[in-house]
Amino acid sequence: MAINIELELAWNFVNNTHRNIFLTGKAGTGKTTFLHRLKNEGQKRMVIVAPTGVAAINAKGVTIHSFFQMPFGPLLPNEDFNNSSSFKRKFNKTKINIIKSLDLLVIDEISMVRADLLDGIDKTLRRYKDRTKVFGGVQLLMIGDLQQLSPVIKEQEWQLLKPFYNNAFFFSSLAYRESNPIAIELKHIYRQENPVFIDILNEIRNNNLSVKAAEELNKRFIPNFKPGDDEGYISLTTHNNKARQVNFEKLEELSTKTRKYKAVVEGNFPEHMFPNNEQLELKVGAQVMFIKNDSTPEKRYFNGKIGKVIHLDKDEVVVHCPDDDYNINTSLETWENIKYTVDAKTKAISEDKIGSFTQIPLRLAWSITIHKSQGLTFEKAIIDAQGAFAHGQTYVALSRCKSLEGLVLKSKIHPNQIISDNNVIEFNKYAEAHRPDDAILFDSKRDYQLDLIAEIFNFYKFLYPVNRILDLYYSNRTRIQGDLETPLVTLKACITNLLKVGNGFKAQLKTLIVAEELPESNETVQLRFKKALDYFTEQTNTIIETTLKQCNYSTDNKTVEKDIDKHLETLDELLAIKRSYFQGLGKGFSTHQFLSLRAKSVFSAKEKPKKTRKSVVDGTTNVELFELLRELRNQIAEKEDLVHYQVFSQKSLYAMCETLPGNKAELQAIHGMGKVRVDKYGAAILKVIKEYCDENDIEFSEAAPELIEDKPKRKKGDTKKISLDLFKAGKSIDQIALERELNSNTIFGHLASFTATGEVKITELMSKSNYKDLSKIIPTKTFENLSDLKHQLDDKYSYGEIRLVLEDLQSNKKGSK
Numbered sequence: 001m002a003i004n005i006e007l008e009l010a011w012n013f014v015n016n017t018h019r020n021i022f023l024t025g026k027a028g029t030g031k032t033t034f035l036h037r038l039k040n041e042g043q044k045r046m047v048i049v050a051p052t053g054v055a056a057i058n059a060k061g062v063t064i065h066s067f068f069q070m071p072f073g074p075l076l077p078n079e080d081f082n083n084s085s086s087f088k089r090k091f092n093k094t095k096i097n098i099i100k101s102l103d104l105l106v107i108d109e110i111s112m113v114r115a116d117l118l119d120g121i122d123k124t125l126r127r128y129k130d131r132t133k134v135f136g137g138v139q140l141l142m143i144g145d146l147q148q149l150s151p152v153i154k155e156q157e158w159q160l161l162k163p164f165y166n167n168a169f170f171f172s173s174l175a176y177r178e179s180n181p182i183a184i185e186l187k188h189i190y191r192q193e194n195p196v197f198i199d200i201l202n203e204i205r206n207n208n209l210s211v212k213a214a215e216e217l218n219k220r221f222i223p224n225f226k227p228g229d230d231e232g233y234i235s236l237t238t239h240n241n242k243a244r245q246v247n248f249e250k251l252e253e254l255s256t257k258t259r260k261y262k263a264v265v266e267g268n269f270p271e272h273m274f275p276n277n278e279q280l281e282l283k284v285g286a287q288v289m290f291i292k293n294d295s296t297p298e299k300r301y302f303n304g305k306i307g308k309v310i311h312l313d314k315d316e317v318v319v320h321c322p323d324d325d326y327n328i329n330t331s332l333e334t335w336e337n338i339k340y341t342v343d344a345k346t347k348a349i350s351e352d353k354i355g356s357f358t359q360i361p362l363r364l365a366w367s368i369t370i371h372k373s374q375g376l377t378f379e380k381a382i383i384d385a386q387g388a389f390a391h392g393q394t395y396v397a398l399s400r401c402k403s404l405e406g407l408v409l410k411s412k413i414h415p416n417q418i419i420s421d422n423n424v425i426e427f428n429k430y431a432e433a434h435r436p437d438d439a440i441l442f443d444s445k446r447d448y449q450l451d452l453i454a455e456i457f458n459f460y461k462f463l464y465p466v467n468r469i470l471d472l473y474y475s476n477r478t479r480i481q482g483d484l485e486t487p488l489v490t491l492k493a494c495i496t497n498l499l500k501v502g503n504g505f506k507a508q509l510k511t512l513i514v515a516e517e518l519p520e521s522n523e524t525v526q527l528r529f530k531k532a533l534d535y536f537t538e539q540t541n542t543i544i545e546t547t548l549k550q551c552n553y554s555t556d557n558k559t560v561e562k563d564i565d566k567h568l569e570t571l572d573e574l575l576a577i578k579r580s581y582f583q584g585l586g587k588g589f590s591t592h593q594f595l596s597l598r599a600k601s602v603f604s605a606k607e608k609p610k611k612t613r614k615s616v617v618d619g620t621t622n623v624e625l626f627e628l629l630r631e632l633r634n635q636i637a638e639k640e641d642l643v644h645y646q647v648f649s650q651k652s653l654y655a656m657c658e659t660l661p662g663n664k665a666e667l668q669a670i671h672g673m674g675k676v677r678v679d680k681y682g683a684a685i686l687k688v689i690k691e692y693c694d695e696n697d698i699e700f701s702e703a704a705p706e707l708i709e710d711k712p713k714r715k716k717g718d719t720k721k722i723s724l725d726l727f728k729a730g731k732s733i734d735q736i737a738l739e740r741e742l743n744s745n746t747i748f749g750h751l752a753s754f755t756a757t758g759e760v761k762i763t764e765l766m767s768k769s770n771y772k773d774l775s776k777i778i779p780t781k782t783f784e785n786l787s788d789l790k791h792q793l794d795d796k797y798s799y800g801e802i803r804l805v806l807e808d809l810q811s812n813k814k815g816s817k
Helices: 005-016 031-041 053-058 064-068 093-100 115-128 155-161 174-178 195-205 211-220 240-253 393-399 422-433 438-456 460-475 485-512 523-549 558-584 591-602 623-639 650-659 664-668 675-695 718-728 733-740 744-752 768-780 786-792 799-816
Strands: 021-025 046-050 104-107 139-143 182-186 234-237 258-262 264-267 279-283 287-290 306-312 316-320 327-331 333-342 349-359 362-364 367-369 381-384 407-409 480-483 552-555
Touching (some): 005 021, 005 438, 021 031, 031 046, 031 139, 046 053, 093 333, 104 115, 182 422, 195 211, 195 393, 211 407, 234 240, 240 362, 240 367, 381 393, 438 485, 438 591, 485 523, 623 650, 623 799, 675 744, 718 733, 718 744, 768 799
Parallel strands (some): 021 139, 021 182, 046 104, 234 381, 381 407
Antiparallel strands (some): 258 279, 264 349, 306 316, 316 327, 333 349
8 A cells, every 4th residue: 555644644643642533535545445454453452343234344343233232223322221121232251351451443434323323332332441531441443434425314213313413423422522533534546546537526525516527527428328248337326226127137138048156154144244145146248246355366356346257157157357358267255254252362352253155256237326336446337326315425426436438427417416414514624624733643642652651550440449348348337347447448548649649640751751752762751650660569569469468357248248359359450450560561661561461451360259257467377378379379470471360369379378278179179269270270389388388397188199199208307407418418499499399489498497507508598688688678677577578678589588587687686685
């Protein structure tokens, strides 16, 4: 596709901003080609929809009504059709997750979309993505030409909608007007090259056909014109029955034998979406039109190419087209009906074929309707626009032709046949006067990146579940045992503070932006971003996560329990999402990386809340085991590219530390640890628990055959001595762990127990710099337990190192006394 200014501007707005865009242009300006390029090369998670089945199939998308499960009648803006008794729609989890992860929604043939339908899309996107933003925060790309086909609306339907809308066109919708959209018109016409013909089409398009232009156009009026059989003219007419009658009569005139081709329909492919006749009747000598682009590398034909049948075979039709020096052997082509799903591994939005329609890609083409000609290109056409009855019909018909010379008029074109809607004319004038330029593009790019950065540090979604739990607690205080109020009040104060800091940070970033430099490429902004990341990470770890652990309660009221657990689980998930952002953007802000992280977070498994009735925090009875299992969880999550609670939830982690399961059956009995999880991760979890029990002389369940089978039982105390002997023999901690089939952290713990006797020096187990740093830092910290202290320190210090220095400091303190 040739590069031009408008196309590149549109490409930049779609891919590098979050502005809603109406991409328009005269017939033949490359709108469809742009869509295909976007689908193949675009970086955003997108879904393509169209108002009709045929348009959806052609755009390789789905219909608006099927994707959004919209009712077909009028959608009143003040009506909640989600709860309508006359229309029930149920979105499955996959559909909801697709919407939640959506960056870009493409609506093709937008000129046919009614205002109320676009508002219905807005309501649906808000419901499942972000209630506070128009279209739920999803970017819209609306493609179409308002001078072509308009929305279909019955008079009684318009009477219902009239109180809410100025007109039926999409640009009259409440959501569109609220969304601060831009309009980009593609100017370069690829279909026509004759400047005289282009000027005539522009005048017709703008409803101001001049006398001079009309005279030039009507030179193509040729009464009683009868093309030769080999000339390849197609007749365009206003009504379906006219076209059907012409084709029937022409086919009957041929004396050759009829051959029938029956389509093969598989899966889900509704009849109203059929792109061709289910039973196609052809004869040698019939004039036909290709209705699909050639799917082979030869690209011998395109949608709209006219030819004549010269041979019919069982599964093949041979066609010769005027001006071609070759014949086209035409075999079956397949149209696919798709639905959007999510790839289980990559989490990318993928297209699943749910049905197909296979047929010879030809249609009788002595005549077709103007309506069906939209999007097609003809070398030679006979136009019968005398019965033009709708907005844009005359323009659509004339603009199908590549040249004025290939056009024949059956009747003269008069201004009264050029039906244009004044609403469209006024809208186009406004759009033309407010065309976006490079300056607006830069501002939009900057605002887009700043908004994404602000989203990373926005904790507003945390407030609702916190407030809801507090409401439940205050309303059921006598039925709830345990402490919920204190940690949640602390949590709410922290979140409120983070919201203030986040707003201030966003305002500060705007002041750091210099001319012609975006946040992503601004070193000062990136430096401030990393500092903000450190601050928010520290607040998240030391306050939000720690405080959530302190939410202990029990109640006999199952309804209250279920509601509280649901909101606690939501907070866990929100916390996990924030931590994934902070970890994934540690090297700096990247739009592409953040969009990837955001999409991935939507598809994280959401487990049912687990209620732990025991007192599980300050941490747990076995704090060290808690850290070891959490480290294991993080390792598995990183290796398998998961969010950590997909491995096992925080509440499952607490339960493991409390119950110390000794075998897979006991592990599976923990709520949230189903058979699939235990099969995948059980062996690694049980190994960590067993090593911890061995190290701390805790009796481990004898019912653990998968761990103790065929292994002699060791005496307590022997295991540490074995590790010491191997260490004295010159082996490293990792080598000992490998040889003994134990965790490196366990070996570290074994050797650490000998520092008190002097058999192992502390600096043999950790670097001198880490020992020196920790010896200075730890005395300055206030903490309740080892877990609390770990969260306050840099990740470079391991749990074992912290415990070792802490014990050394305590020992020195006692010695000084």
